[in-house]
Amino acid sequence: MLAVIGGSGLTQLANLDVSHREVLRTPYGEPSGAVTFGQICGHPVAFLARHGYGHTIPPHEVNYRANIWALCKRGATAIVSVASVGGIRADLRPGDLIIPHQILDYTWGRKMTYHEGRDSAVVHIDFTEPYDGALRALLIKAAGLTGVAVKDSAVYAATQGPRLETAAEINRYERDGADVVGMTGMPEAALARELNVPYAAINVVSNYAAGRADSLNGISFDAIDAVLQESMGHVRSIIESLVGCGDPSCS
């Protein structure tokens, strides 16, 4: 079963034929909200709103461990994360969709592993390629089939939030090699890897990053909302195509 984690601008999947919702408890606490189960084109899909259904949970307070655990335990064989980002790379514009391939992690203080505490063995995961290659390829193919243009690679910088960045921070991230910046990509990706669930992301560029282009003198939140509203239709089309164009289970 494909699971979709929706970020800002995607608190529900309009094309999901809902069968039921489940409030799930995990050893790590409560997920962001009830998991919605249903079908898209006859294929089972689960959906979870990362920030809660009322968009009340900020990025640094999301219980990433509970979210990934709950989806995995309820049968997710692949997770697609949808998240808005600021565009750093010069060719990226608001409204662009991206399937990122790498991550730089600047977050701190988040619960980032399932393996902690004196009683737990030390566990390291290979994270050379943070996103699942086969699932990324399926997403890129799905986008191609729908005619939705996506950029097929980008380095995602995960920042702590909830504030947006300073212009100097964005310059630093660019020097580090980042193409886009967002607040929720980590530890989500690493936790999915710890549980061995294939995980990939669709990033929606909602704004130029701080200090760049239209954001030279500040970032307009109204403009971000407008971009997200317009772009999520494309995201839904890609997901529809994904469930119909191949088995999203890549394990």
Ligand code: HPA
């Ligand atoms: N910075 C961090 N996170 C974001 C941004 C941004 O500019 N836009 C959307 N999410």
